[in-house]
Amino acid sequence: MLRLCIALCVLATCWAQDYLVSNSTVQQDCLVSNITVKQDFDRMRYQGTWYAVAKKDPVGLFLLDNVVAHFKVEEDGTMTATATGRVIILNNWELCANMFGTFEDTQDPAKFKMKYWGAAAYLQSGYDDHWIIDTDYDNYAIHYSCRELDMDGTCLDGYSFIFSRYREGLRPEDQRIVTEKKQEICFLGKYRRVAHTGFCDTV
Ligand code: RTL
Numbered sequence: 001m002l003r004l005c006i007a008l009c010v011l012a013t014c015w016a017q018d019y020l021v022s023n024s025t026v027q028q029d030c031l032v033s034n035i036t037v038k039q040d041f042d043r044m045r046y047q048g049t050w051y052a053v054a055k056k057d058p059v060g061l062f063l064l065d066n067v068v069a070h071f072k073v074e075e076d077g078t079m080t081a082t083a084t085g086r087v088i089i090l091n092n093w094e095l096c097a098n099m100f101g102t103f104e105d106t107q108d109p110a111k112f113k114m115k116y117w118g119a120a121a122y123l124q125s126g127y128d129d130h131w132i133i134d135t136d137y138d139n140y141a142i143h144y145s146c147r148e149l150d151m152d153g154t155c156l157d158g159y160s161f162i163f164s165r166y167r168e169g170l171r172p173e174d175q176r177i178v179t180e181k182k183q184e185i186c187f188l189g190k191y192r193r194v195a196h197t198g199f200c201d202t203v
Contacts, residue, residue, distance in 0.1 A: 041110035050163035
């Protein structure tokens with residue numbers, strides 16, 4: 001009987017260890033403070049056009065589709081961006097929103113505070129976190145913003161964009177990395193594809 005008990009205890013310990021190891025390789029506690037971002041983020045290489053191919057929405061009004069962002073590093077080193085996207089405001093007024101953003105640096109080169117506003121006064125403005133979770137600069141980027149922390153340190157209200165350098169979407173080889181990262185930021189299963197229909201294209 002004692003032997004059986006010892007054997008069961010050993011087995012249980014092994015299971016527990018296994019569980020902890022698999023849990024620590026993919027960050028599963030969903031604490032915003034434990035989310036890792038791109039190491040040594042290089043804003044110069046991040047410049048240029050990024051097409052949103054998927055997004056996880058926050059609560060409330062948001063960019064619907066046709067979302068394209070252009071990032072730039074100004075002469076003084078500040079990162080700025082413009083973005084366009086289809087929105088519906090006042091219940092049924094559909095338009096292409098022209099948005100602007102300036103980024104404040106933080107201690108971490110991949111974590112910014114983004115001040116954003118619209119070209120027209122009736123468009124939303126705000127001040128959000130803007131984290132670059134991962135990017136290879138040439139193909140894909142995963143953006144994350146938590147607007148409101150829950151009492152337990154997880155994200156209560158946040159949004160995220162999956163960006164591609166190509167309008168058509170991500171290359172198959174980048175999809176695995178992106179899925180892994182979606183899981184790490186605890187947004188897996190919450191994304192919607194972002195269509196590009198030409199709604200915001202200027203001729
Ligand atoms: C993203 C990166 C590039 C610069 C900016 C961004 C965010 C824009 C947002 C716009 C919301 C607009 C709304 C308009 C309706 O009134 C992250 C794409 C500025 C959040 C809701």
